[in-house]
Amino acid sequence: MVDEAALQFGIWCHKGSPAFAGREEQSHEAATIAAGAYHRRLHLLDMLARETGGAFLAGGRVTIADCVAMATLQFADGLYGVPIPDGCDALSECYAMFAKRTSATPALYPEALYAVARGLPEICPAPLK
Structure with a gap:
């Protein structure tokens, strides 16, 4: 299930983020x-x-x-500005617990990448439930 979330996040980024514009076909x-x-x-x-x-x-x-969830959630929030959705309290608690581990230090990305990657939820928001 975590791998499915990571896959869907990747598609969201590749098809909706300006970070991939001109590199592959975009589709809102x-x-x-x-x-x-x-x-x-x-x-x-x-x-x-x-x-x-x-x-x-x-x-x-x-x-x-x-480990996969931490990497996915940290990447989503850290680079693209996609937080854990509201109402996912248990998932948020798991994330917070894992984030305390020294092995979970967030990656730093080049400023130029932040500039084109941030704001994915505003560019292409997830539909309401």
Whole structure:
């Protein structure tokens, strides 16, 4: 499920972000569909995280799912300005717990990349539920 969220986020970026304009075909429609799918996957992950009741997605210990989720969520927010959706409290808590790890230091990107990547939710917002 985390891999599906990462895939949908990638499509959202590639089809909707100015960072990819001129590098590949852009499609507002495809980006919007992917944005909605990304948000739905995160809400589903949130539901599953609530069911486990642990500090991480699958319970009390870190799994590969947490690593992929952390990388995806950190990249989405850090470079593109796409936060974890409202209402995903369990997912936000898992993210916050994982972010405390020294291995989860956020990447720094070149300013020129920030300039064209930031603001994806404003350029191509996820459709409302």
